[in-house]
Amino acid sequence: EVHLVESGGVVVRPGGSLRLSCAASGFKFGDYMMQWVRQAPGKGLEWISVISWDGGSTSYADSVKGRFTISRDNTKNFLYLQMKSLRTEDTAFYYCVVSEDGYVFDYWGQGTLVTVSS
Amino acid sequence: EIVLTQSPDFQSVTPKEKVTITCRASQTIGTSLHWYQQKPGQSPKLLIKYASQSLPGVPSRISGSGSGTDFTLTINSLEVEDAATYYCHQSTGLPLTFGGGTKVEIK
Numbered sequence: 001e002v003h004l005v006e007s008g009g010v011v012v013r014p015g016g017s018l019r020l021s022c023a024a025s026g027f028k029f030g031d032y033m034m035q036w037v038r039q040a041p042g043k044g045l046e047w048i049s050v051i052s053w054d055g056g057s058t059s060y061a062d063s064v065k066g067r068f069t070i071s072r073d074n075t076k077n078f079l080y081l082q083m084k085s086l087r088t089e090d091t092a093f094y095y096c097v098v099s100e101d102g103y104v105f106d107y108w109g110q111g112t113l114v115t116v117s118s
Numbered sequence: 119e120i121v122l123t124q125s126p127d128f129q130s131v132t133p134k135e136k137v138t139i140t141c142r143a144s145q146t147i148g149t150s151l152h153w154y155q156q157k158p159g160q161s162p163k164l165l166i167k168y169a170s171q172s173l174p175g176v177p178s179r180i181s182g183s184g185s186g187t188d189f190t191l192t193i194n195s196l197e198v199e200d201a202a203t204y205y206c207h208q209s210t211g212l213p214l215t216f217g218g219g220t221k222v223e224i225k
Contacts, residue, residue, distance in 0.1 A: 035214075044216060044217075044218050045154075045162065045205055045207075045216045045219075046216070047213060047214040047215065047216070050214075059212050059213075061213050062213070095161055095162075101167065102150075102209050103214055104152050104164065104168075104209055105152070105162070105164060105207065106164055107164075108161040108162055108163070109161060110160075110161055111161050
C-alpha cells in the first residue's frame, strides 16, 4: 500500500525559510515522478512542483519559481521541498503526491500545514 | 496556461439524485483530464483518470466522460458518503492546473 507522510510544517515569519519532507513507502519510490501540491485553508488546489524519477528534471509554478526547490533522495525514499523568502500567501497545506501515470496525481499524503505569519 | 472552469461551484442534492459536474478547458486537452474527490479534513483522492477511466475501489455510480474541452463527472444515485468537493485537473502540460472545485452537499 502506498504511504506518503509529510512533515516539517510550522509557523514561520514572512521572509523565512523552511524545508518540508515526505517519507514514501509501499512502492518503488525511485521509479516514479513526485510532486508537491498545496491548498490554502478553505481554498482550491494549486500545483507547485514536479521532479523526475531520478531528480534530473524539475519544474515549478510561477508563484514559487526561484523561491522553492524540490529534491529527492532515492536511497532514503524521501522527497523534499526547500522553501525560502516565504510570503503570507504561501500559507497552505502542502501535499506530497506520487505520479505513477504521466502527471496524474495518483496517491496523496495527508498534508502538512505551513503558516506564514508575523 | 490551461484554465479549467468547473460548474457549478456548489450543489445541494437529495440522496439518490443524479449529480452532474462539468469542467471546461480553455484549449483542447484530448482526454488528459482527471477527477479527484476531497472529503472534509482529508487529502484528495483520484477518482477518474483520462476522462473516463475508473479506478479500483471507486463506486460504479461515479463515472466520467468527455474529450477535447468539455468533460463531465456524473454521480448516479447520490449516497451520503459522496458529500465532498470534486476537482478536475489537466495533465496535458506544465503548469498543471485544477478547476476551482465543486462542493456537493447532501440535503
